[in-house]
Amino acid sequence: xxxxxxxxxxxxxxxxxxxxxxxxxxxxxxxxxxxxxxxxxxxxxxxxxxxxxxxxxxxxxxxxxxxxxxxxxxxxxxxxxxxxxxxxxxxxxxxxxxxxxxxxxxxxxxxxxxxxxxxxxxxxxxxxxxxxxxxxxxxxxxxxxxxxxxxxxxxxxxxxxxxxxxxxxxxxxxxxxxxxxxxxxxxxxxxxxxxxxxxxxxxxxxxxxxxxxxxxxxxxxxxxxxxxxxxxxxxxxxxxxxxxxxxxxxxxxxxxxxxxxxxxxxxxxxxxxxxxxxxxxxxxxxxxxxxxxxxxxxxxxxxxxxxxxxxxxxxxxxxxxxxxxxxxxxxxxxxxxxxxxxxxxxxxxxxxxxxxxxxxxxxxxxxxxxxxxxxxxxxxxxxxxxxxxxxxxxxxxxxxxxxxxxxxxxxxxxxxxxxxxxxxxxxxxxxxxxxxxxxxxx
Ligand code: S3P
Numbered sequence: 001x002x003x004x005x006x007x008x009x010x011x012x013x014x015x016x017x018x019x020x021x022x023x024x025x026x027x028x029x030x031x032x033x034x035x036x037x038x039x040x041x042x043x044x045x046x047x048x049x050x051x052x053x054x055x056x057x058x059x060x061x062x063x064x065x066x067x068x069x070x071x072x073x074x075x076x077x078x079x080x081x082x083x084x085x086x087x088x089x090x091x092x093x094x095x096x097x098x099x100x101x102x103x104x105x106x107x108x109x110x111x112x113x114x115x116x117x118x119x120x121x122x123x124x125x126x127x128x129x130x131x132x133x134x135x136x137x138x139x140x141x142x143x144x145x146x147x148x149x150x151x152x153x154x155x156x157x158x159x160x161x162x163x164x165x166x167x168x169x170x171x172x173x174x175x176x177x178x179x180x181x182x183x184x185x186x187x188x189x190x191x192x193x194x195x196x197x198x199x200x201x202x203x204x205x206x207x208x209x210x211x212x213x214x215x216x217x218x219x220x221x222x223x224x225x226x227x228x229x230x231x232x233x234x235x236x237x238x239x240x241x242x243x244x245x246x247x248x249x250x251x252x253x254x255x256x257x258x259x260x261x262x263x264x265x266x267x268x269x270x271x272x273x274x275x276x277x278x279x280x281x282x283x284x285x286x287x288x289x290x291x292x293x294x295x296x297x298x299x300x301x302x303x304x305x306x307x308x309x310x311x312x313x314x315x316x317x318x319x320x321x322x323x324x325x326x327x328x329x330x331x332x333x334x335x336x337x338x339x340x341x342x343x344x345x346x347x348x349x350x351x352x353x354x355x356x357x358x359x360x361x362x363x364x365x366x367x368x369x370x371x372x373x374x375x376x377x378x379x380x381x382x383x384x385x386x387x388x389x390x391x392x393x394x395x396x397x398x399x400x401x402x403x404x405x406x407x408x409x410x411x412x413x414x415x416x417x418x419x420x421x422x423x424x425x426x427x428x429x430x431x432x433x434x435x436x437x438x439x440x441x442x
Pocket of ligand 1: 024025026098168169170171172174194195320321345349
């Protein structure tokens with residue numbers, strides 16, 4: 001298959017119900033927690049993607065076995081402190097920051113050493129954020145400038161820590177929680193709010209973890225070294241994957257979409273809150289709870305004009321993976337100036353997404369003013385493109401690829417977008433679903 005995608009026509013109106021791929025964050029966490037549970041867990045609807053596959057390969061190297069069945073995967077957990085590694089074990093986290101950060105925490109008490117590597121995108125990302133708390137636990141880590149490759153040697157002399165996580169990073173928080181499970185005594189974390197799937201799952205499994213929250217912070221205390229039983233879990237749909245179709249529908253003409261069975265955990269729905277403030281025609285129906293998580297169907301209709309937004313900073317973490325799409329719609333559908341602040345974390349993703357988004361918007365003729373990590377986007381809902389657009393050099397970032405496809409299918413112009421393979425990390429059936437809505441591309 002060609003690794004470039006060409007799009008020459010915008011999408012025709014559509015009215016459909018769809019499912020998108022399963023939640024990546026939950027899929028990875030289910031595997032990691034099942035691997036240290038006692039006994040056989042069954043995970044249904046696990047995301048079938050490269051990041052999840054890297055996670056399965058990683059736990060296999062720790063001595064965990066699994067069987068892929070037709071509708072689920074059976075994973076045989078080895079219990080806390082049950083990992084066994086061979087000499088010279090290399091773990092390849094591929095493109096996955098979540099796996100890389102979490103596995104380091106999970107390996108804090110390992111009787112042995114591992115070397116952690118990743119692809120070119122992951123190898124340029126910062127690991128000081130997890131090296132610092134892991135060093136406080138007593139773990140021995142050597143790295144290349146606080147980046148991959150990382151060598152970790154576990155210890156059975158871990159000590160519990162009190163830690164303030166101030167970036168709003170769920171990967172860092174989860175890494176600390178995983179290490180706390182291996183550590184005797186009580187670990188306490190004060191964390192700027194971020195997605196909370198790890199702690200919700202542990203709570204659901206009756207693990208001795210306490211969670212308190214106020215407006216901006218979460219306070220977690222975890223008692224280490226308590227074993228927990230295996231579990232069954234059905235992974236819901238991913239709000240981050242659904243978001244591409246939400247924005248497609250809002251930007252397309254006369255279209256309507258229902259996206260079924262999506263995880264609408266409050267720590268993930270920044271995009272829905274932002275779109276509501278922008279007066280988009282969007283709602284959640286059939287709300288229900290499942291094992292500590294909230295699930296719902298998202299109903300969305302094309303909206304002619306949106307309002308601009310002064311985005312409250314406390315939505316940044318809950319919308320962190322959706323800002324490329326939010327910027328696109330603010331630039332092309334809203335009247336007025338939208339502002340976003342303190343987006344430093346956005347440049348620390350699979351690609352420097354803030355820089356890339358600004359270049360992208362300017363390329364299609366949208367005015368953007370930037371002051372460090374704050375931006376103002378001057379909306380132009382009359383924008384209609386006609387030129388040729390070539391999207392390349394974006395570190396194969398799956399979300400940049402998919403956002404560019406949504407722009408191409410709604411704004412006219414002739415587009416060539418490189419690295420279609422990038423979707424394999426999180427949303428392999430993205431293009432198939434688009435086709436089912438009538439999108440044309442080669
Ligand atoms: C994730 C957390 C977020 C997010 C990433 C997945 C997770 O990263 O951007 O795609 O599953 O924990 P940070 O926690 O570093 O913000």
